[in-house]
Amino acid sequence: MYGSTELRRELAELVNTRFKAKRQVDEHNIFVTNGAGSAVNDLILATCDAGDGVLIPSPYYGGFEPDARIVGKVHSVPVPAPQSSPHFQPSIPAFESAMQLARLHNIAIKAIIVCTPNNPTGRTIPREIIRSYLEFAKQHKLHAIVDEVYALSVFREDEAAGLAPFESVLSWENIPDPERTHIVWSFSKDFGMSGMRSAAAITYSKAVHHAMHPYAVFTAIPRAIEDALTRMLSDTDFVTSYLAENNRRINDHYEHLTKILTTAGIEYLPANAAFFLWIDLRKWVNLLAGHTAGSHVQRNDETHLLATITEPPTPTSEDTTGALPPLAPIPTNRKEELCLFEKFIDGGVYAAPGAAFASPESGWFRIVYAMDKEILEEAVGRMVKVLRQIEAESHS
Secondary structure (H helix, E strand, O other): OOOOHHHHHHHHHHHHHHOOOOOOOOHHHEEEEOOHHHHHHHHHHHHOOOOOEEEEEEOOOOOHHHHHHOOOOOEEEEEEOOOOOOOOOOOHHHHHHHHHHHHHOOOOEEEEEEEOOOOOOOOOOOHHHHHHHHHHHHHOOOEEEEEOOOOOOEOOOEHHHOEOOOOOHHHOOOOOOHHHEEEEEEHHHHOOOHHHOOEEEEEOOHHHHHHHHHHHHHHOOOHHHHHHHHHHHHOHHHHHHHHHHHHHHHHHHHHHHHHHHHHHOOEEEOOOEOOEEEEEOHHHHHHHHOOOOOOOOOOOOHHHHHHHOOOOOOOOOOOOOOOOOOOOOOOOOHHHHHHHHHHHHHOOOOOEEHHHHOOOOOOEEEEEOOOOHHHHHHHHHHHHHHHHHHHHHHOO
16 A cells, blocks of 8 residues: 555665665655655654654745645644745754743654755755764654755755755765654656645555554555556656756756846745746845845744743643644734745746745745746746735835
């Protein structure tokens, strides 16, 4: 139910070869699911109890929250990154602070979720940062779920610009706590096959793998899809050529988009993986809020999260995932950020606001550039039209 032996063997070969696993992975380490969300869900169910919490560095992929909450009834606890962080990744003191805040709400933290290459920033997170997170997890006996769904969509490296080469956790000589470290990977992103709903959890823990077995009946994939994926992965020449061409095209579109944005005066965080960009629209969010065009939003420092909560909430029901006061401060100008999002919709273009990714700072948006260049140019043109209108109104 958790993947045919043939498919799990081919996946193990892919992981050993492409992820450069130091400790070889075999079919017994693979648990196939109908999508990465299901893999996260199954790992949450295997490692957490209802009412527990998971720490997630923010900004983060918004789907992690329902993955943890809907079935497992587990709380997502954001760990906000500092404004000055080049990778939008928080420090260990921020993890400690978030964990302490969770305790005030009687939430036992059981796991962390980390995503590299990262969604929404489109950046590989440097090894030393990921290692510090896994060392933290080991220290507190937490499980670490590492989402590597964009592992094979890394299209450039530039360490001088902070764009580190991707290194799968599986490639490390010494994983801090291998029995509590679990990888998630999916066909959806690297192979553009989201409609096939096929992914895998990769774990060295026999106990965790066994604990996921009861959920396989709900998250299995059809045998016909298993067979098709097995045949595809067995054609290693195709896999090699496809990934190379895919990354060439992503890089080509990335360069095209960044040139357009630069011409339009829109700043962005340089990326090197996946197919989206984290763009900086704080200037226009500030204009909507009536601030000076050049000023940036101010927010609470990551080490002062506890100052936002004075006492634990009073339970109002037996629902362990009922409403709680914010587990992180709500950023200044969030309302204006959503106003800009709505203006984009009215202008005929969709750009995902930072609020969708629990961004600790308002004004950042994620845009996807996996589309024809003509459509990309039209989309940016519509965005620019909205931004110029905001500028004009601010001076009227």
